[in-house]
Amino acid sequence: MTTILRLLGGRSEWLICLGVFAALLLVVLPLAFNGYFLNLLGRYLALAFVAIGLVMCWGYGGMLSLGQGVFFGLGGYAMAMFLKLEASTPEATAKQSTPGIPDFMDWNQLTALPWWWEPFNSFSFTLAALLLIPAAVAYVFGYALFKRRVSGVYFAIVTLSLAAAMSILIVGQQGYTGGANGITDFQTLLGWDITTDSARYVIYYICVFLLLVCIVLGQWILSSRAGRVLIAVRDEENRVRFSGYSVEDFKIFVFMVAAVFSAIGGAMFALQARFISPSQVGIGLSVELVVLCAVGGRFSLLGAAFGALLIKTAEMYLSDLFPQLWTILFGLILLVVVLAFPKGLAGLYELARDYALDHFGSNQSHAALEEHADKRSLHGREEGFLVRAKRILGGIR
Amino acid sequence: MGGYTTSEIATIMAMQGIAGLSLFGVFLLMALGLAIIFGQMGVINMAHGEFLTLGSYATYVVATMFESYAPGLFSYYFPVAIVLSFLVAFGVGYLLEYGLVRHLYKRPLDTLLATWAVGLIMQQIFRSIFGGRGVSADAPDWLQGSIQLSQMLFLSRSDLFVMCIAIAMTVIVAILLYRARWGMRVRSTTQNRAMANAVGINTAKVDRNTFALGCGLAGIAGSAFTTISATTPTAGAQYLVDTFLVVVLGGAASLLGTVASAFSIAQAQSILEFFITGSMAKVLTLMVVIGIIMLRPQGLFTLKVRQ
């Protein structure tokens, strides 16, 4: 017991947590759930990509983007376009007035594939596009916004408007995008049937693997000097500027990383849900993703990823049982998190760990705890609740 | 624009312009409350749309009451509905500030999340009480029909009514903010909270009333809204983005800016709608506004101040 606690208080804590999370995703869940449910969990994990992007962009960078759905959608649509083209062979669509183009185009009286759909016939182009297009979009908007020093609530409003604009655009351009129904009805990826149970497992594992890669990459960035620059910008933006950093470059960079992560998530969503639609782009999802991140812990990559999975799984069970109550419960959870636990589930974990160290730990782990107290306070200014919660927990004893 | 004569184009522009006027009325009514809450207090109230919905449902309830208990007075339900919508929205806003928002003034982005949660909960409550489908009260006879301006141009009475309310509210808010003592307290609280406290202003009370007033104005907007559209649980939420853009574009603290930008956005959208589809007009307007905000983040109507 003491040994475990000592490890938890030490420097390798993050690696242990990552290991536990990886074991949960790679071993426990596949054993506990069948292919159908695993596929649902995989969709929720696709949202976790966005949540970890938000930890970097919002938790560390202080830029609350309410338009991450735009990037999720770009990734998702890129993937869906490729899959849809694969499904729309002239043979498969022989009944259409123009065979060989996606069905919704035919319904909308299009007689040829639009030129910008053509390159999505190539899988390698699609993969490149789903990483590069979101990065480029994030760069352009990041550059325009951050160089003009647009920040805080204004950034939130502008990104929110972007999400609104993009979903309205997609709905409006039915012939080119599938409209409100989105892009649906595709079964194969490079000839491989993705509807089978075994394919579901394989895709789930790919999704988990990519998520873990993104988490490790994100943690590497956050624990480098760049991560400390982001914290410093939150504390004293001017000091960072006058220490010779181009603050905008760092903001643009982290916004781009978040965009690319979101796009990977979007692609994994399209692959597992086998559809993509404007509701994966718009305001609703964009804000929900921020909520998932907040509940999981806006300063913790693992917390945010876990939070996304947990909340969406809870929703899956509870919204069936109590469809009306779930929305209210969801709102209440968010209120409680914002008011009392700004660090979300990750903060609760820290409380529990510190409590355990306090009461069962040896003197050595006390030292480790203290080291942690220092480290923890790097992650934000909301120290008040920790002190409060500690007092409450102490009172229970 | 081949195929149209100059006079046809002029008529079309006038028609679209008139259609844009009612949109202007809705935008302005929504934006007034937000201009106070966001512009003066810097609080992002994501539940602002739900306060509009609240006002709409309150009006619907009043209309139904009149219909069943006092059918003879039905023509006069509207003034009662407006007052009640204001009071209900004001009251809920007051509670929201007291119970939630005041704890988060130092964390504006968290206010955004918390009020979004409140909006979500309110939407669900509306859905549970009134159902997901739209409800609408019959407009009193003096609001039905339209006024003929020329052979081709009509102005519906309800649109005119919405605009009149919007303008009346703007005048009242302007007087409150810039002429009344209350406005001075609000502005001094916004500009320097510590100083305002020091000279004896109860800033907590000012905050609460300011927030509640903004919500109350959204309630009035909702009341006016019932004359042009049915009320659904998400009726107000769909205007949220537009409203924020109106306020930001005008310059958060400028009332004149809010009026001007509500007018420009509504007209741009309405006139564009004739040439391209409605959704593309909306997208184009949104993108232009985003572009302007990027070039001038402080809004169009703000002073350059020495920092």
Next chain:
Amino acid sequence: MVANTQLLLSIEDLAVSFDGFRAVDGINLYLNEGELRVIIGPNGAGKTALLDLVCGKTRATEGSILFRDKQLRGMTENQIVHAGVGRKFQAPSIYESLSVFENLELTYPKGRNVIGSLFFRRTAEVEERIQATADMVGLGDRLEDLAGLLSHGQKQWLEIAMLLIQDPQLLMLDEPVAGMSQAERQQTAELLNRISQDRSVLIIEHDMKFVEQIASKVTVLDQGKVLAEGNIDRVKNDERVIERYLGH
């Protein structure tokens, strides 16, 4: 010493206006290599605005700012820092949620672009430099503490230390001793005298006693213009300076 007589900074006809109000109105100021200059003047004279212009926080409407051979006007804040200008703000501006060590490390002039910062490693050289600088301002034993826990005076020193690690040729300080106790002022004066041996320093100060401790040459600003300039004793007895600023 030849280097000491060379011009480091020459500000010519510099002006900025905010909606018609000219906060800085045609200032000329020349600073030599290794010189310590104090800027004094009544509130609203444009002292802070002048520093803001030099370091790029605000953009000038007219005039030129030559630093060595480089025109600073039009450069971004970080380019100006890279050129060798450091700026300390009036209120201590440090990173309260980072440790003293991390505060200092962040100003270490390497890996200041995105890619560089990702691959920045804490080498022995970096640690030595940080330790030495922290010792110099008396924070050598507080490296592991959170910067937010320091006293007001210590925060000011930390910010000065952060600038020293940056190693600028020109250091600009905005009222460095405001809010400090008498003992702290004394220590700061000694520190500034030591610092100015290797670089030029431009200081805004109100406390005339403190000014006399550190300065040989002062510039008096009033209403955005240079009112007087020169040796401290001469300026102190200048009729206009007494009337506008010092009082009788």
